[in-house]
Amino acid sequence: MISITAYPPIGTDKPPQTSARNSAENPAKDTSNQPKKKPIWLSPSSVNAYLRCPRSFYLSRIAKAKQKPSIHLIRGIAVHNAIGQFYRHRLNRCANIALSELRPAVVALFVDEWNRHKESLSTLRLTDEDLDFFVYDSKKMMLNFLHDFIKAKGFEQPAPDIEKMLFAYQYRLLGRIDAIHSGRSPPLLVDFKTSKSKEFSEDYKRQLAIYSILYQNHYREKPEVTIHYLKFPDGLETYPISDQYIDETIALVKDIHTKIQSQDIADYPCTCGWCERNFYPQKNPNCNPNQTGI
């Protein structure tokens, strides 16, 4: 996941649709007359969004308000997708290519992804100088990724699972993990960050704990969880997550699920001060970012 918590793009985390779990999906079997609302699934980004600002959570996850793009979001998506393309194009199997050819090929993967966002980028009203900086900075990140890939003897390693979505039904919890190296012992989970520092925030720790929960729930094995800070050479950092922290995170997820049963915007105060700026105004007057009543 990228350093800001809106990746994957809000609304793309789709849990599996199972009629047994959600009678609203299967009205023929629904014996009650009450409309049933679709259960909300939580992801690392939505858990952190709720903790940072309940109003932001409400707008993005419940009211489905459209969020304004940001340069950090677009850049993060472009870099993540470019790394995904590295494996999809099987460059991880091209040990025979000279480094002098591989480096521009990896940079080109980013440029292709960046160009896909030209329209969104034009709405940001950034100067050409600012945009050039982000392109330059991102190209360096791609080269740092390649550097670490080669250093870790990536050509000789089994290909990781890229952007794999995992689910834990009992907690209605899901997450898309950037890279899973399941052939190692213990298995290694990697989250790519495009953040400008290596600060290990509480948000990041919680995110890794949720990945660990999801992985253990699915594979019954505790993984090693890491963050690859792409801005830095040798940016892969491993963080131990204690069983106690895992238990606390599960309790936190259950608590948030209880709190987000409400459909009333007044139960979701803005604590960030940015909601009005970050979301487009909604046609539904109950969904306006700056609505008072809290």
Ligand SMILES: [Zn+2]
């Ligand atoms: Zn807010």
